[in-house]
Amino acid sequence: MKTINTQLFLFLKWKNIALILIVSLYACESFVEPEPPKNELTRENIFVDKQTIEASLIGIYSQMTEGFGGFANYQTTLFGGLCSDELDNYSTSPSQLEFYENSLMPDNVDIIRLWSEPYEYIYQTNAIMEGLYKTENIAGIFKDEIRGEALFIRAFCHFYLANFFGNIPYITTTDYIENAVASRDPINEVYEHIINDLKEASSLLPESYVTDGRLRPNKHTVQALLARVYLYNEDWKNAEILAENVIKASQYYQLEQDLNSVFLVGSKEAIWQLYPVITGLNTIEGYAFILSRAPYNVALNKTVFDTFDSNDLRKDTWIGTLTSGTETYYYPYKYKVNFDATLSEYYMVFRLAEQYLIRAEARAQLNNLDWALADLNKIRNRAGLENFESTSKAMILEAIYTERQRELFAEWGHRWFDLKRTGRANEVLSAIKPGWETIDVLFPIPQSELQNNPNMPQNPGY
Numbered sequence: 001m002k003t004i005n006t007q008l009f010l011f012l013k014w015k016n017i018a019l020i021l022i023v024s025l026y027a028c029e030s031f032v033e034p035e036p037p038k039n040e041l042t043r044e045n046i047f048v049d050k051q052t053i054e055a056s057l058i059g060i061y062s063q064m065t066e067g068f069g070g071f072a073n074y075q076t077t078l079f080g081g082l083c084s085d086e087l088d089n090y091s092t093s094p095s096q097l098e099f100y101e102n103s104l105m106p107d108n109v110d111i112i113r114l115w116s117e118p119y120e121y122i123y124q125t126n127a128i129m130e131g132l133y134k135t136e137n138i139a140g141i142f143k144d145e146i147r148g149e150a151l152f153i154r155a156f157c158h159f160y161l162a163n164f165f166g167n168i169p170y171i172t173t174t175d176y177i178e179n180a181v182a183s184r185d186p187i188n189e190v191y192e193h194i195i196n197d198l199k200e201a202s203s204l205l206p207e208s209y210v211t212d213g214r215l216r217p218n219k220h221t222v223q224a225l226l227a228r229v230y231l232y233n234e235d236w237k238n239a240e241i242l243a244e245n246v247i248k249a250s251q252y253y254q255l256e257q258d259l260n261s262v263f264l265v266g267s268k269e270a271i272w273q274l275y276p277v278i279t280g281l282n283t284i285e286g287y288a289f290i291l292s293r294a295p296y297n298v299a300l301n302k303t304v305f306d307t308f309d310s311n312d313l314r315k316d317t318w319i320g321t322l323t324s325g326t327e328t329y330y331y332p333y334k335y336k337v338n339f340d341a342t343l344s345e346y347y348m349v350f351r352l353a354e355q356y357l358i359r360a361e362a363r364a365q366l367n368n369l370d371w372a373l374a375d376l377n378k379i380r381n382r383a384g385l386e387n388f389e390s391t392s393k394a395m396i397l398e399a400i401y402t403e404r405q406r407e408l409f410a411e412w413g414h415r416w417f418d419l420k421r422t423g424r425a426n427e428v429l430s431a432i433k434p435g436w437e438t439i440d441v442l443f444p445i446p447q448s449e450l451q452n453n454p455n456m457p458q459n460p461g462y
């Protein structure tokens with residue numbers, strides 16, 4: 001496939017086949033349901049040629065953006081923002097209020113989705129990998145690339161599960177009996193599995209993209225996630241190396257100097273984007289966050305707005321304001337299309353600015369302070385700010401954390417995860433969240449999982 005249109009045509013042409021595969025591979029919302037899949041007859045026959053294999057993989061990307069629920073687009077940004085200090089809640093939804101008040105219950109419907117949906121994608125990737133090598137007469141290079149993508153998606157999903165729930169089962173099979181009683185792996189073992197999957201994926205995927213758009217992961221997409229994983233594990237040296245690998249791929253990636261261009265189709269900053277599939281919309285973020293009247297869902301917390309210096313270009317470009325009566329409300333305005341059938345924006349999953357901030361933090365932790373400042377100031381200068389100067393490691397790290405808050409707000413739960421991984425969640429959130437408790441850094445395991453799996457203990461405090 002050489003163009004985006006060809007990719008979509010292929011997906012639509014084989015959509016019914018892919019859906020048959022999906023239905024046959026998992027038949028319930030929970031990945032640990034103790035019953036076998038209802039229909040396994042197509043399991044051996046579905047991977048009959050290159051097109052059906054590729055369609056089954058593309059089907060996963062489509063599912064990630066086809067609805068308002070689930071973890072893979074708007075919901076991760078929404079709930080991460082509500083749990084942290086990014087978003088104010090105006091919704092009457094009991095589920096959403098639990099996130100905002102950090103009072104989550106194990107039967108919360110969105111907690112169930114945040115758990116089950118990534119495991120559904122994981123199940124599908126395992127099925128693809130298991131079926132891939134039973135298929136004859138397909139070139140080894142193609143098999144390697146499909147396996148590389150599947151490994152990446154599996155690692156990607158486990159990464160978010162681990163950061164939401166802590167210790168989790170790392171699922172590598174479609175064996176429903178084994179999965180039904182899977183135990184929670186310690187978080188360090190989960191990360192070991194993630195790293196191993198990403199290392200193999202990096203060795204299998206090419207540097208080039210298989211589409212004109214950056215809609216399917218390549219080697220650098222894998223390295224971008226691996227850099228983040230190393231950062232979260234405080235493996236500073238490897239975080240620096242992997243981020244540098246991506247940054248040095250200048251034939252693919254450059255910081256967009258026009259902030260209005262960062263989230264557009266064709267952004268040079270994009271490392272991986274997802275194609276919107278809801279008719280009439282670009283991104284759900286644009287539809288749900290942009291305010292045209294007093295908020296009924298969420299608005300940006302004013303403290304986020306106040307974090308920016310007055311001359312920071314991001315303040316005017318990426319934050320919208322609305323005055324209703326005597327009140328002024330703020331909202332994320334990175335995605336600027338509220339409702340339009342013409343696609344000009346894709347979902348941004350990984351972008352180059354994060355890699356500069358990863359390398360800056362890793363270098364600061366390694367006491368390479370001048371180089372850390374160079375990366376930090378690369379992002380500041382793009383935003384119209386002067387260089388930050390200091391010889392203090394602590395002050396430089398604090399400046400990097402602040403810059404991450406400014407640069408990555410309302411994107412994929414970065415602020416929520418950053419507060420937790422840097423040990424600042426209690427300090428920051430206890431001051432603004434009346435009901436905040438230390439245990440709130442982890443979400444509860446869904447009640448349905450506890451009932452179905454005798455080896456699934458609940459997180460402390462729930």
